[in-house]
Every structure is written in structure tokens, then in C-alpha cells.
Amino acid sequence: MKEGNEKVPIPKYFQGKSLLITGGSGFLGKVLIEKLLRSCPDISIIYILLRPKKGKTLQERVEAITSIPLFDLLKSTYPENVQKIVPIYGDVTELGLGLSNESRKILIESVNIIYHAAASVRFDDSLKDAIILNTRGTREVALLAREMKHLELLVHISTTYCHTDKQIIEEKIYPTEIDWKQSINIAESLDSHTLNIFASHYMNSFPNSYTFTKRLSEDLLTELCSGRIPTVIIRPSIVISTADEPMPGWIDNFNGPVGLLCACGKGILRSLYTDPDLIADYIPVDMAVKGIIGVTWLDALEKNQDNSKQLQISVFNASNNNVNSITYRELMAIGDKVTKYYPFHNTLWLPQMTITKFYILHYIRIIFFHVIPALFIDGLLKMAGKKFRLLKIQRKIFIANMALHYFITQTWTFKNDKALRALKMLLPSDYKDFYLDPKDHEPYLYFINATMGVKKYLFKEDPKDLDIGKKHYFRMLIINIIFNILWYLGLFYVFVFKLNILDCFKDILHYIYTYFCNL
Structure with missing residues (x-):
């Protein structure tokens, strides 16, 4: 030496x-x-x-x-x-x-x-x-x-x-x-x-x-x-x-955080089960x-x-x-920002990730934002005579998320x-x-490069052609807004006109008023 x-x-x-x-x-x-x-x-x-x-x-x-x-x-x-x-x-x-x-x-x-x-x-x-x-x-x-x-x-x-x-x-x-x-x-x-x-x-x-x-x-x-x-x-x-x-x-594989980034960026992964304040x-x-x-x-x-x-x-x-610690909350915030400005082509839905450390809430989100949309899209594809596999993909993502659960719900x-x-x-x-110093690498810039790498080496997209992804992202944004309006209008209709929630609410208020008046 x-x-x-x-x-x-x-x-x-x-x-x-x-x-x-x-x-x-x-x-x-x-x-x-x-x-x-x-x-x-x-x-x-x-x-x-x-x-x-x-x-x-x-x-x-x-x-x-x-x-x-x-x-x-x-x-x-x-x-x-x-x-x-x-x-x-x-x-x-x-x-x-x-x-x-x-x-x-x-x-x-x-x-x-x-x-x-x-x-x-x-x-x-x-x-x-x-x-x-x-x-x-x-x-x-x-x-x-x-x-x-x-x-x-x-x-x-x-x-x-x-x-x-x-x-x-x-x-x-x-x-x-x-x-x-x-x-x-x-x-x-x-x-x-x-x-x-x-x-x-x-x-x-x-x-x-x-x-x-x-x-x-x-x-x-x-x-x-x-x-x-x-x-x-x-x-x-x-x-x-x-x-x-x-x-x-x-990158040459979908393992670990990159797989989550891809699933989130494609609009497939909408809920992650972890403590947002833990270090990644x-x-x-x-x-x-x-x-x-x-x-x-x-x-x-x-x-x-x-x-x-x-x-x-x-x-x-x-x-x-x-050295350069970052929490899952910060990581997801970066991911949301990156996938907005550098979107993947042909996303299935608007990328929107939410994190929760409560399993019941995560499970409810899985049902409403993973399983039901997958069944709906697979049904449309089946009627169109095409292969339907989104539910199968969601199953793999769920299993992968649960396999990572031990590591992303604890910190060492x-x-x-x-x-x-x-x-x-x-x-x-x-x-x-x-020489390497992780402090020299700003996480946001790193994940921009990571996203561009995923586009180029895994999805085989041209990283320079951002217009395709941005146009598709805008379409998904409009569809998401329309869907949310219809969804909440539907809930309003069911609760107000079918379940008579307003009448129930009035009865409760009347009962409370009567109770206090008689004290």
C-alpha cells in the first residue's frame, strides 16, 4: 500500500x-x-x-x-x-x-x-x-x-x-x-x-x-x-x-423505492402504509x-x-x-412534485399518493382507490375484447407493499x-x-434524475419528449376532477335523498334542543 x-x-x-x-x-x-x-x-x-x-x-x-x-x-x-x-x-x-x-x-x-x-x-x-x-x-x-x-x-x-x-x-x-x-x-x-x-x-x-x-x-x-x-x-x-x-x-429493475415511484407515477399506487415521519x-x-x-x-x-x-x-x-436523512413524508412530497413536472407516458390515473400509519384507513383506501378502479377498468377492457390485468397488477403491488411493511414502518x-x-x-x-458525500446530493434533483432514468431505461420512453407525458397528465387531471365531482354528487344524492340524512340530522338537533330546554 x-x-x-x-x-x-x-x-x-x-x-x-x-x-x-x-x-x-x-x-x-x-x-x-x-x-x-x-x-x-x-x-x-x-x-x-x-x-x-x-x-x-x-x-x-x-x-x-x-x-x-x-x-x-x-x-x-x-x-x-x-x-x-x-x-x-x-x-x-x-x-x-x-x-x-x-x-x-x-x-x-x-x-x-x-x-x-x-x-x-x-x-x-x-x-x-x-x-x-x-x-x-x-x-x-x-x-x-x-x-x-x-x-x-x-x-x-x-x-x-x-x-x-x-x-x-x-x-x-x-x-x-x-x-x-x-x-x-x-x-x-x-x-x-x-x-x-x-x-x-x-x-x-x-x-x-x-x-x-x-x-x-x-x-x-x-x-x-x-x-x-x-x-x-x-x-x-x-x-x-x-x-x-x-x-x-x-436503473435496471423495479425493486424497492423505484418500484413504488413507478407505481405512483403511473397512477396505480394511491396509498402507502407507513409512518410518514420515519426516515427512508x-x-x-x-x-x-x-x-x-x-x-x-x-x-x-x-x-x-x-x-x-x-x-x-x-x-x-x-x-x-x-448524513442526508429524508422522511417518507418528504419523499412522497418530492415524488408528487417530480411526477407532476416529469410525468410518465400513458399513466392510468392522476398520480396522487397518500401515506398513513393506520392499517384500517390504508385498507379502506386500497378497496376504493385500488381494487374498485381496477375491477372497473378490467371490465371495460374485457368488453372491448382486450386483455384485462390491472387487478393482477394491483395484487402484486399490494403484496410488495406488505413485504416492505416491516422495513417502512420502523426505523433503525x-x-x-x-x-x-x-x-x-x-x-x-x-x-x-x-470521494462521495451524500450531503452534496439534493434529494429533489436526485429524484428528477431517477425519474428520467426510469422513463428511459425501464419504460423505454424518450426523456426529452416531456410534452406527451404532460398532455396526458393534463387529461388525467381533468378526468380526475370530473370523476371527483360526480363521486361527491353521487354520495350527496345517496345520503340526502336515499338515506334521508338531513331528516335524521334535523331529528337529532330537535332532540338536543328539546333536551336542553327541559333542563
């Missing part, structure tokens, strides 16, 4: 190194690969664990990954670096990672740094599948790492939400009472249906299989790696679209990646200076805690002192490419 008495800049540290990345085809994995090849251009090689998919060979999958807009800046600056991505046939769900003897030997002989980012982030995964991929897969990576002859660091990408049984999550290892070995044995021996029967009891206080298996993964790394190989665990919070690099607003902890994916690279460098620096720390496990929390404090300290340790020459 040093030349003489000087710290080595981050690109210099990565110079000539061979990396192995699992989960390289995932959202965070792709951003990590692009950033490493662009900002550390002298990296020797990046092996990524892949398997053939949808009839594509490994090389075709690499070409598909690098053909997306995310890699355009890399291709214009260091086009030759794309060739440094080398696919290795493997599967994290298989024993031994599904590696051939030849591939395993290559990795053992050459890899210097491992980034283990492969994981299922689906909250509704069966416990069996989640344990096999997230926990046993991590075990197989750790066992491979222990064989590597030139390994300098194993970096495990975890999540801040794997310790939600604690109100304050510090940057340290938390042991669990559940045995990770036993969990793997159970997952290997039982079928999914049988395991799911007692899954909630087995997971105890954990809200889903994702957080549970990521917690077990940290436990097994402590047992398998501590005192044996240099290891870093970094826990990002909710990872969302890019803030700056390589372009603002890049998220981190743009490019900031998370800068943090991952930065703590890799920092950990190597500190362990180079103090040999007693060489084989200790370091933990970093990559979160927005006490994720201590990030060590992660923030890594920023202060950067050399001036590294500031341009690796």
Missing part, C-alpha cells in the same frame, strides 16, 4: 490485480465492474462467475451485459478494458460453486481480491432457496478463498437490514443463536414445501428469508475466515439508481460502489500498517444515517462512522473518482 512513505492511490493499489466477482450480472455487480474498469484502468483481469442462460453462452452473456448504456462511458475512455472481463462457468447455488477443476485452479493461482455480491434479494423467496444461494453460496466462496494462494481480501456484500432485531446497528459482527451449519443441512435435506411450513418459527424475529440468510452468512464468515484470510463485510442500505456515475439515474434510508448504487472500493483500499492500508489486524474481519455500514440507526472515516483517508488524487 505504500511506495516509500507515501500512500498509494486507489488506482495504483488495484494495478495488476486479478479480481473475482460473484453476482456480476446483478444491479450492483454491473456498476461495480464498470467503475473498477473505468477508474482503475490498470486492473489485470476481472473474472465473473456466470452460467449459460436463455440459450446464451458465457461470452454472449458478457456481451449482453456490456452492451447496455451503463458501459458507454467505459467504452469511450478505455474500450480495451471490456476485454478484461472474463466469464468463468459457475453457479453459486452449486457445491464448489459448480467450478471445473481447471477453472478452480486458475482462480486459486491468480485471484487477489474477491467481491462476493451474488445473492437473491427477493423477500418472498422460499427459505430453502434463500439458504442455498445466500448462505451456502457464501460458504462455498469462503472455502474457495481459503485455498487461494495470493488472496489479499475477501469482500462480502451484506445488508444493513440483516440485524433488524437491534435498534442500533454498529459496524461490528453480531453472533446469532441459530447455527448456520444446521440451517444448511436442513435446507439440503428438506423440500421447499416442508421447510416453508415452519419457516416463520425457525426464522424467529426475522421478517423474511433474505435478511435471515444474510445474517447467517455473516456468522459463517466469522467462523470460516476470521484468523485465516483478510475479510471485509460491507452492509449497504437500500440500493437505488445512480446519482452521478457513469450517468445519473441509471437509501443509498445510490454508484455511492455504494465507491464505498466498496474505498473500504477495500482502506482495509488493505490499515492491515498493511498493523499486522495484528491482518486476519481480522472488518465491518462497514454504507448508509445515509445522519445504522452507525457508519468507519465508512465515513474512509472518505477522510482518501488522497487528493482520488477525490475526483472516489
Whole structure:
């Protein structure tokens, strides 16, 4: 890490190194690969664990990954670096990672740094599948790492939400009472249906299989790696679209807050069940990646200076805690403003989101603003001879909202002192490419870029063509006003003329008047 008495800049540290990345085809994995090849251009090689998919060979999958807009800046600056991505046939769900003897030997002989980012982030995964991929897969990576002859660091990408049984999550290892070995044995021996029967009891206080298996993964790394190989665990919070690099607003999935933004912007999601005053902890994916690279460098620096720390496990929390906090109320206000001035094309209704922490009120809103309109529109589509699926979409949104319920109705404090300290340790020459400060990013501007990214990369709309969206938004506004007038007139008619509410009200007033007059 040093030349003489000087710290080595981050690109210099990565110079000539061979990396192995699992989960390289995932959202965070792709951003990590692009950033490493662009900002550390002298990296020797990046092996990524892949398997053939949808009839594509490994090389075709690499070409598909690098053909997306995310890699355009890399291709214009260091086009030759794309060739440094080398696919290795493997599967994290298989024993031994599904590696051939030849591939395993290559990795053992050459890899210097491992980034283990492969994981299922689906909250509704069966416990069996989640344990096999997230926990046993991590075990197989750790066992491979222990064989590597030139390994300098194993970096495990975890999540801040794997310790939600604690109100304050510090940057340290938390042991669990559940045995990770036993969990793997159970997952290997039982079928999914049988395991799911007692899954909630087995997971105890954990809200889903994702957080549970990521917690077990940290436990097994402590047992398998501590005192044996240099290891870093970094826990990002909710990872969302890019803030700056390589372009603002890049996204490739509907997960998390982006999915809510899309559903709200399309006029499908009208009610959100959460406490509006709770903090929404998220981190743009490019900031998370800068943090991952930065703590890799920092950990190597500190362990180079103090040999007693060489084989200790370091933990970093990559979160927005006490940096650029924003509540769900503020987030929804921003969302309403953004979707008004940068509306999506072909919205189904006027975007109007309401937040409540009262489940009964939320449930009533779901019935009136989600289910009934979906049934009405599906009925019209059916009469027109077209496919009707809005009710099905509303069902998926409801399930997704309830899956997020545990996380958006509570708040935690994720201590990030060590992660923030890594920023202060950067050399001036590294500031341009690796310095990050969430305070520099104004939330409103960020979500404008996020919305434009959703329009371009997910909905395939031209972000420059705002007139289409604005005209449609105005039409939806007029329809919404007319509908509300008719709705309230209808209620007035029913209550006044059909239910004789006025007569009932007069009788009540007369009774009260008579009662007080007779006192």
C-alpha cells in the first residue's frame, strides 16, 4: 500500500490485480465492474462467475451485459478494458460453486481480491432457496478463498437490514443463536414445501428469508475466515439508481423505492402504509460502489500498517444515517412534485399518493382507490375484447407493499462512522473518482434524475419528449376532477335523498334542543 512513505492511490493499489466477482450480472455487480474498469484502468483481469442462460453462452452473456448504456462511458475512455472481463462457468447455488477443476485452479493461482455480491434479494423467496444461494453460496466462496494462494481480501456484500432485531446497528459482527451449519443441512435435506411450513418459527424475529440468510452468512464468515484470510463485510442500505456515475439515474429493475415511484407515477399506487415521519434510508448504487472500493483500499492500508489486524474481519455500514436523512413524508412530497413536472407516458390515473400509519384507513383506501378502479377498468377492457390485468397488477403491488411493511414502518440507526472515516483517508488524487458525500446530493434533483432514468431505461420512453407525458397528465387531471365531482354528487344524492340524512340530522338537533330546554 505504500511506495516509500507515501500512500498509494486507489488506482495504483488495484494495478495488476486479478479480481473475482460473484453476482456480476446483478444491479450492483454491473456498476461495480464498470467503475473498477473505468477508474482503475490498470486492473489485470476481472473474472465473473456466470452460467449459460436463455440459450446464451458465457461470452454472449458478457456481451449482453456490456452492451447496455451503463458501459458507454467505459467504452469511450478505455474500450480495451471490456476485454478484461472474463466469464468463468459457475453457479453459486452449486457445491464448489459448480467450478471445473481447471477453472478452480486458475482462480486459486491468480485471484487477489474477491467481491462476493451474488445473492437473491427477493423477500418472498422460499427459505430453502434463500439458504442455498445466500448462505451456502457464501460458504462455498469462503472455502474457495481459503485455498487461494495470493488472496489479499475477501469482500462480502451484506445488508444493513440483516440485524433488524437491534435498534442500533454498529459496524461490528453480531453472533446469532441459530447455527448456520444446521440451517444448511436442513435446507439440503428438506423440500421447499416442508421447510416453508415452519419457516416463520425457525426464522424467529426475522421478517423474511433474505435478511435471515444474510445474517447467517455473516456468522459463517466469522467462523470460516476470521484468523485465516483478510475479510471485509460491507452492509449497504437500500440500493437505488445512480446519482452521478457513469450517468445519473441509471436503473435496471423495479425493486424497492423505484418500484413504488413507478407505481405512483403511473397512477396505480394511491396509498402507502407507513409512518410518514420515519426516515427512508437509501443509498445510490454508484455511492455504494465507491464505498466498496474505498473500504477495500482502506482495509488493505490499515492491515498493511498493523499486522495484528491482518486476519481480522472488518465491518462497514454504507448508509445515509445522519448524513442526508429524508422522511417518507418528504419523499412522497418530492415524488408528487417530480411526477407532476416529469410525468410518465400513458399513466392510468392522476398520480396522487397518500401515506398513513393506520392499517384500517390504508385498507379502506386500497378497496376504493385500488381494487374498485381496477375491477372497473378490467371490465371495460374485457368488453372491448382486450386483455384485462390491472387487478393482477394491483395484487402484486399490494403484496410488495406488505413485504416492505416491516422495513417502512420502523426505523433503525445504522452507525457508519468507519465508512465515513474512509472518505477522510482518501488522497487528493482520488477525490475526483472516489470521494462521495451524500450531503452534496439534493434529494429533489436526485429524484428528477431517477425519474428520467426510469422513463428511459425501464419504460423505454424518450426523456426529452416531456410534452406527451404532460398532455396526458393534463387529461388525467381533468378526468380526475370530473370523476371527483360526480363521486361527491353521487354520495350527496345517496345520503340526502336515499338515506334521508338531513331528516335524521334535523331529528337529532330537535332532540338536543328539546333536551336542553327541559333542563
